[in-house]
Amino acid sequence: MGVEVVVEGLSKSFGKQAIWRDVSLTLPAGEVSVMLGPSGTGKSVFLKSLVGLLKPERGRIVINGTDLVRCSESRLYEIRKMFGVLFQDGALFGSMNLFDNVAFPLREHTRKTEAEVRRIVLEKMEMVGLVGAERKLPGEISGGMRKRAGLARALVLDPEIILCDEPDSGLDPVRTAYLSQLLIDLNAQIDATILIVTHNITVARTVPDNLGMLFRRELVMFGPREVLLTSDEPVVAQFLNGRRLGPIGMSEEKDQATMAAELAHREAGHADGAPDEDVRGVVPQLEPTPGLPPRGAVRRRKDRVMSIVHTLPADAQQGIVASLTPEEQERYGVLAANAGGPALTPSPVPRVARLPETGRHSRGGGDA
């Protein structure tokens, strides 16, 4: 199973430019988390800090009891073997073809025979839909293909923590949907802890168990998906709806004058493209492809979230309770009726994977 990543009070700056300050969050073991944020807010920097490629000035990143910010270089190399990282542009080795790129970690870190290497590589290539392109060089393929090859390479050593930097940018919506499905299937199969950095709203709404957002040099929020999906926080609401109205501007922040002008335009009936409907609300989460085992994370997370549900905002509580099956509601001792108000879940059909009723509490799953 994946491992938990605890981040405490992390701050990073380049020279005088502060990127973000005092970021604290926990990626629960084996769960899928998404970090949202407008371009340039330091999402990639955050990801690189998590693997020790960049050193934050303050704070701790604890994995299996080791603080990555302060541990030795050799320990860092050990810890990194648990990671599979998909970089923003795939980061393939330009001098090797796709096959050798994907085979690289196997040849470096295992004593597998060439036949075994070949089998594993082809399996991963098929997984990301790149069969037939093994002999191509990274310079000869599209950005989306590079990204998928980068993902295949990240997966080849069965990592316990998978970090993806904008897996969707440069991909069309259909490929993005396949990739989202792939990540969820992976989570079901190997129970890895996954962090996806993105600004794709569909991915953010349907894929993760936990959702966070970076903006204005800090972590605005991080928590169970229901909390952000129903949040009234202006930044989060604006971002999830993809509109101009709100605190996020073309450059990092918006000044009062721009904000007022935009509001005035709107009053005057200016259609700014984005549909007026509010897409917030808890939508059903992506499930593993039928035939695969159910995701252990769903159950663990439900236990964890239900233990803190009373501390969450009312909208989030409603969303959470509404997504429970009747049996689960009974088990956790809540009733959908209690939640009251209009049901936010559009689908009345329970969408949660049914789990065998074995031991109530599963392993791990720290508090967010």
Add this chain to the structure above:
Amino acid sequence: MTAPGASFPGAGALAEAGKLFALAADVARSTFRRPFQFREFVQQSWFIVSVTILPTALVSIPFGAVIALQLGSLTRQIGAQSFTGAASVLAIIQQASPIVTALLIAGAGGSAICADLGSRTIREEIDAMKVLGVSPVQRLVVPRVLAAMLVSVLLNGMVSVVGVMGGYFFNVILQDGTPGAYLASFSALAQLPDLWISEFKALIFGLIAGVVAAYRGLNPSGGPKGVGDAVNQAVVITFLLLFFVNFVLTTIYLQVVPAKGS
């Protein structure tokens, strides 16, 4: 590129120098770490040879000729024609050839290394390598630095031979020197350590060119433009360092090794 807490002028430069030395130390340590990247070493050596050999040959012939002609007329003025051969050979082997080698290793070899590593850095290949648990210093930098050192020594040998032959040609054919005197004189003044110091200098120059190129290549200031700047800086920094080190080594050599016949 200012170091945090840079409070006095030159602190930034000192910090950079420190990081450069840290990389050099890392290279030294990684050289002995298995598995040695033999293939990469051979490929890089071949590559550096291919970009430097022709310019080196083209530069060394006129260089040898200029020195021979200059010394030829000078020795005639002071009536020491018999030492023309020795003087020009010494000048070529001890000074001219390491400098020519240095210019080409830094200008052609080092800039290619820097551009290559720089573009890998901005494509995040270096980061990816680190995350995959492979040290880029051991994998990429060590073979390049060793290749630069090897090629530097070989080129230095070549420049010496070509330069001496060029000197001989111009002195004997154009300035009517006598072949016998030219050859006899350099066994009178030149000695084997002169050749060793020359090769030693070339080795050190190769090391410096390789390490500086790798350092600037691994730390470009961001974006493709940054790589161009990095290459530019790598060449200039290397030149400055090489001329300074040449001065130091020459001074030490002249103090330590007594001149022949004195």
